[in-house]
Amino acid sequence: MALITLDKISKLYRTKEIETLALDNVNLTVDPGEFVSVMGPSGCGKSTLLNIMGLLDRPTEGTVTIDGSKASALGDRELARFRNENLGFIFQSFHLIESLSVLDNVEVPLIYRGIGARQRHEMAKEVLDKVGLSNRLKHHPSQLSGGQCQRVAIARAVVGNPKIILADEPTGNLDSKIGAEIMNLLHRLNTDDGRTIVMVTHNELQAADTDRVVRFFDGRRTE
Amino acid sequence: MIRIALKNLWSQRKVYGWLALELIILSILAWVIVDPTVVRIYYANQPLGYDSNRLAEISIDSYPSTSSKYSAEAADSASVSDNFNRILNTISSFPGVESATVVSYEIEGHSSWNGGLYTDTDTVSVTGIMYLQGTPFFATYGIKPVDGHSLKELQELGYPSDGIIISESTAQWLGKKPKEILGMTVGENQTEKRIVGVTNDVRPKSVGPNNTCMFIPATKENLSIEYFTIVFRLKDGIDPAKFVDENRNALNEKLSIGNYHPVELRTYADKSAELQYTQGYTNANRIGIFMAVFYLINMALGVIGTVWLQTRRRAGEAGIMKAFGARPHHITVTLIWEGIILTSVTWILGSAIYLQYALRKGLATARYINHWYIPKTWVTDFWTHFGIVALIILALMLVAVVIGIWIPARRIARVDPAVTLKDE
Ligand SMILES: Nc1ncnc2c1ncn2[C@@H]1O[C@H](COP(=O)(O)OP(=O)(O)O)[C@@H](O)[C@H]1O
Numbered sequence: 045m046a047l048i049t050l051d052k053i054s055k056l057y058r059t060k061e062i063e064t065l066a067l068d069n070v071n072l073t074v075d076p077g078e079f080v081s082v083m084g085p086s087g088c089g090k091s092t093l094l095n096i097m098g099l100l101d102r103p104t105e106g107t108v109t110i111d112g113s114k115a116s117a118l119g120d121r122e123l124a125r126f127r128n129e130n131l132g133f134i135f136q137s138f139h140l141i142e143s144l145s146v147l148d149n150v151e152v153p154l155i156y157r158g159i160g161a162r163q164r165h166e167m168a169k170e171v172l173d174k175v176g177l178s179n180r181l182k183h184h185p186s187q188l189s190g191g192q193c194q195r196v197a198i199a200r201a202v203v204g205n206p207k208i209i210l211a212d213e214p215t216g217n218l219d220s221k222i223g224a225e226i227m228n229l230l231h232r233l234n235t236d237d238g239r240t241i242v243m244v245t246h247n248e249l250q251a252a253d254t255d256r257v258v259r260f261f262d263g264r265r266t267e
Numbered sequence: 268m269i270r271i272a273l274k275n276l277w278s279q280r281k282v283y284g285w286l287a288l289e290l291i292i293l294s295i296l297a298w299v300i301v302d303p304t305v306v307r308i309y310y311a312n313q314p315l316g317y318d319s320n321r322l323a324e325i326s327i328d329s330y331p332s333t334s335s336k337y338s339a340e341a342a343d344s345a346s347v348s349d350n351f352n353r354i355l356n357t358i359s360s361f362p363g364v365e366s367a368t369v370v371s372y373e374i375e376g377h378s379s380w381n382g383g384l385y386t387d388t389d390t391v392s393v394t395g396i397m398y399l400q401g402t403p404f405f406a407t408y409g410i411k412p413v414d415g416h417s418l419k420e421l422q423e424l425g426y427p428s429d430g431i432i433i434s435e436s437t438a439q440w441l442g443k444k445p446k447e448i449l450g451m452t453v454g455e456n457q458t459e460k461r462i463v464g465v466t467n468d469v470r471p472k473s474v475g476p477n478n479t480c481m482f483i484p485a486t487k488e489n490l491s492i493e494y495f496t497i498v499f500r501l502k503d504g505i506d507p508a509k510f511v512d513e514n515r516n517a518l519n520e521k522l523s524i525g526n527y528h529p530v531e532l533r534t535y536a537d538k539s540a541e542l543q544y545t546q547g548y549t550n551a552n553r554i555g556i557f558m559a560v561f562y563l564i565n566m567a568l569g570v571i572g573t574v575w576l577q578t579r580r581r582a583g584e585a586g587i588m589k590a591f592g593a594r595p596h597h598i599t600v601t602l603i604w605e606g607i608i609l610t611s612v613t614w615i616l617g618s619a620i621y622l623q624y625a626l627r628k629g630l631a632t633a634r635y636i637n638h639w640y641i642p643k644t645w646v647t648d649f650w651t652h653f654g655i656v657a658l659i660i661l662a663l664m665l666v667a668v669v670i671g672i673w674i675p676a677r678r679i680a681r682v683d684p685a686v687t688l689k690d691e
């Protein structure tokens with residue numbers, strides 16, 4: 045059975061001046077353990093797709109089902125909990141919290157899960173060790189390089205042990221060498237830990253390395 | 268969430284520094300406003316020590332010899348004394364009247380008699396109240412004995428003229444329990460007086476605290492009987508305002524005897540309202556409360572402004588937090604914790620600064636004149652007083668700050684993560 049099912053998803057953005065149909069009747073399924081890349085020109089709706097898949101945004105039409113749960117049936121509280129337990133996000137511009145240290149940033153998902161301080165520290169240190177940042181625990185995001193920031197973000201995405209990782213152009217702000225390191229990490233998360241990954245990318249080579257490529261144009265799937 | 272709040276505060280210390288400074292200044296100002304207001308409200312709500320319901324009074328004047336209504340034959344002392352007695356009897360037996368007494372420097376009057384009592388070592392200011400011997404003064408006011416005497420006994424104590432009756436806090440000043448103090452002598456106006464009775468504490472003016480009081484049973488000769496006031500209690504179930512309205516004419520007529528004629532009939536409530544008005548008490552209370560409200564609004568606005576300015580950044584953070592499992596409630600609580608921590612710290616600093624002043628100049632008190640003995644309460648105990656007012660100020664500051672944060676926090680907490688997490 046598919047882990048993620050998007051069924052006839054449309055997303056219409058309405059502002060005062062214009063209406064944008066960011067997604068137009070999109071169907072997509074992702075199986076457990078798959079590494080899927082999403083490609084397409086800028087503005088074609090990739091981020092919108094990922095946000096809807098990650099339950100950060102609601103579709104105008106259609107249904108999202110993740111691991112058997114229908115997203116539209118979840119209330120605010122269950123939604124927060126569902127995101128916390130099942131989804132890990134990685135963004136192009138990292139979105140770390142500047143006022144918190146590296147260790148604190150990684151602990152964020154664990155705080156909302158209600159895990160005690162000592163166990164949080166241990167869990168966060170363990171994943172930071174895996175991404176090679178155990179010597180930067182007390183640093184703040186502004187004191188790190190882009191590659192280091194993205195590794196912190198990856199640590200934060202996986203620390204709560206979610207089944208699904210959603211990555212929106214995770215290497216978009218990094219040079220190719222650092223980008224390759226990040227890709228390595230993602231592949232390890234997929235093959236070693238069996239996590240399902242959906243990644244938006246502009247890089248054909250990176251996409252070619254994944255299990256499947258989904259292409260978009262103007263809010264529609266073309267492949 | 269407290270930990271995150273602490274870290275946010277620390278990382279935003281430049282922004283919050285200004286707010287903290289404002290809150291420190293406001294908490295010092297809070298002391299200046301709240302302390303006297305709290306003390307005044309506390310005293311205003313203490314028991315009067317007598318029963319002010321169903322009390323009314325009538326003042327009687329005499330025509331001067333220059334008046335056309337003056338009667339020379341009614342002016343000799345025997346007639347005056349006789350007419351005085353007739354007036355008192357008339358009012359005492361008037362339908363609806365339970366009892367009546369004649370007082371000089373009455374309770375809740377404009378003028379008061381600030382006397383003094385002294386021992387070998389000390390002097391205390393007391394409010395003196397004189398009443399006519401033989402009239403049921405204590406029963407009319409509802410002032411009770413606390414020295415073991417019955418009300419009837421208390422009524423008859425004090426004659427002949429060297430006896431005085433004191434209030435409980437006067438006994439407290441003299442360092443004795445009410446029962447132990449009976450028979451003790453104190454100096455009063457160059458004479459020795461014997462303490463013959465002790466009553467509960469009384470607030471001679473509703474605009475002030477309960478004072479040390481002395482009650483002196485005076486003879487007619489000691490009182491000025493050209494002009495005097497009769498205070499009377501109405502029977503149970505009679506409304507004083509109605510009584511005064513309905514009986515004004517009848518009383519005017521019946522109490523115009525010889526040269527005597529009534530000049531003013533009014534309820535105790537009217538008398539009290541007038542006193543409070545002329546002494547600016549009601550105004551002082553209103554100003555105090557107004558200032559406190561103004562100050563709270565100011566504080567809330569300062570906080571709203573500061574948090575509002577950060578809305579964009581905080582909304583960004585909130586979006587991230589939500590993507591990783593925070594509920595709107597978590598976001599609001601974290602922001603409010605920031606406010607609580609900031610308030611508590613600035614409250615401690617502001618209060619510590621004010622304490623330096625208070626240790627030298629004292630806290631708000633009921634009396635700023637020396638020699639008044641103020642009965643021991645939390646107000647007179649420095650540290651209890653400081654602690655209670657400090658906690659009231661903390662509570663007020665927290666209300667203002669929490670409201671000030673909550674208003675913008677609701678907006679921040681409601682942001683849509685998809686909007687704030689856009690990658691440009
Ligand atoms: N919040 C929004 N309000 C209005 N239009 C939006 C909003 N978010 C995205 N869009 C529009 O929807 C389309 C798809 O955007 P997006 O999913 O970010 O594209 P991509 O990630 O593929 O570059 C774009 O035309 C964009 O302008």
Ligand SMILES: [Mg+2]
Nearest residue numbers: 090091212690
């Ligand atoms: Mg995008």
